[in-house]
Amino acid sequence: MTQFNCFNLKPFMLEALTKKGFEEPTAVQKKLIPVIFNGRSVVGESQTGSGKTHTFLIPIMNELNTKRDEVQAIITTPSRELAEQIYQAAIELASFSGEEMRVASYVGGTDKKRQIEKLKNQQPHLVIGTPGRILDLIENQALKSYTAKTLVIDEADMTLDMGFLEEVDKIASTLPNNLQMLVFSATIPEKLKPFLKKYMDNPVVEHIKSSTIISDTIENWLIPNKGQNQNQAIYSLLTMGNPYLAMVFANTKERVDEITEYLKAQGLKVAKIHGGIQPRERKRVMKSIQNLDYQYVVATDLAARGIDIEGVSLVINAEVPRDLEFFIHRVGRTGRNGMSGVAITLYSPQDEQAIGELEKLGIKFEPKIIRQGEIVDSYDRNRRTQREKSQKQLDPKMIGLVKKKKKKVKPAYKKKIKYAISENDRQKRKVERRQTDRSKRKSRKQDY
Known part of the structure; x- marks a missing residue:
């Protein structure tokens, strides 16, 4: 009932x-x-x-x-x-x-x-x-x-x-x-x-209010696009598995056309949707997609809002959307009605700020990387920043001395603590200079 x-x-x-x-x-x-x-x-x-x-x-x-x-x-x-x-x-x-x-x-x-x-x-x-x-x-x-x-x-x-x-x-x-x-x-x-x-x-x-920003049935992956051909990366991601229906999102009509032509040249049957396509043709394409005549769809954000295409099991963001709200709409094309889905976002260094903003909204990414034709777990992209922060912290011995400094102690002992902290800082600077000099020497050798 x-x-x-x-x-x-x-x-x-x-x-x-x-x-x-x-x-x-x-x-x-x-x-x-x-x-x-x-x-x-x-x-x-x-x-x-x-x-x-x-x-x-x-x-x-x-x-x-x-x-x-x-x-x-x-x-x-x-x-x-x-x-x-x-x-x-x-x-x-x-x-x-x-x-x-x-x-x-x-x-x-x-x-x-x-x-x-x-x-x-x-x-x-x-x-x-x-x-x-x-x-x-x-x-x-x-x-x-x-x-x-x-x-x-x-x-x-x-x-x-x-x-x-x-x-x-x-x-x-x-x-x-x-x-x-x-x-x-x-x-x-x-x-x-x-x-x-x-x-x-x-x-x-x-x-x-939604209980989560993105449905918990969606695996939300983040893959860096380091110096590799992005179109090739998209093709690899689309063909690694066998998605029921995959959607690739780009920010402009021109980029959608470019991705579509590349994928077609690789032998995939691809539909495209953007505002530059004539209304009658767009209607025909949408009907064909609904009839599952296509397994792959490349689109601008026109298809991210409101349009319900059933059976999307994979979403690829070829680019981080300019309007970050559209990220949620794009990813929301998959994982609908309790079904599972995968959303993959390709990003480059200039996207760091945008990715950070999305994370502030409560969106969680799983870091991945393409290695030898497979998608494998990767490291957190913020690990370097976190490591630098931890390196700047005082070691346990120094922390103890600082705590003692806050207490009332004899004047001579205060000087001793101050000297120990200053000596610790000097030693760290010395190590850092050595590492810098060593890196420069290595770099010069590689140039020759």
Whole structure:
């Protein structure tokens, strides 16, 4: 018996969730589904992969009135891929209803003229899409948004970052005053708060903390990229085992293209995803990936946020992301739904500060190295710093003398202690000079 029974869902919805293998609601679903059913506006701050999509889809789809020929809810997303993913999830739930639930997807790069013609005859019950295209259809008086009672802004921080908040604002302004607004995001930036205050009256704000920054089902490895060909290292890591599905992340479209071409030249069948690929082609590639036509995917951070690609067992960060928050999103593509996964980050000396910042966030790395075609345990990269710190410490004898110095002792004995400490320091400097001179002599010999 599924634990979703506690939400008093309609039979078709319970059947749909059972068929999907959903047995227990996630933390964000437990907290917010009852609140959404009560008609309250919501701000849900939760990590990627926490079940946000079904947190708003379940109550919306459950309450759609198929007898009303009007738009009842609008869901905006910052990317076409995420819109497609939510659309497919909604279609899947609707297929169990036994009644016609009209779900429409409107994104840039699709046939707007055809969409306008279709809207003249019939309005969808649920609208899912990117802000620009939805607003375009509203301004063309094709999409009758004013009947919608619910507006969902998914991945709100990404919507802000990509400059779509103005379009979302205009969409919201066309909706009724008693609007229920559901905002979901991994983070809620300060710049987003004036917008939320404008449209949300006393919303329920929930920050669902993850027990760990990265799922404990993920092995998080750190491998130095010391002077070796990085593309060769990526190829080696991909082919050492046999990943069910592997994703390689890079920071730019150009780097994604470069890695993809190299891997293809080695005989691998590789898909790539980035913003420079035409929308129709991106949609085709995403569908092929979902159908497991590819074992290897190379992508920019476009695919790290929100897009759910099932079965990823290996993630490789070819580069440390510029925005460190994306590290969590990238790594979170694997180890989902309790499955195990491996995340590997290749790093060079200039990445030390970024790696340190990630460690401050609570992310723990296992140091590894590639040796003779195998990944083996390595030393902690901070070992040199730690050794230097320990070498600077006084030896036990000196520590004892320092402690004695703090006590009240005879003047002559104070001088003796002071001399012993000073002599100890002098001897250390002498040893260090010898080591330096020896290193210089060795270096000169090697030059000849």
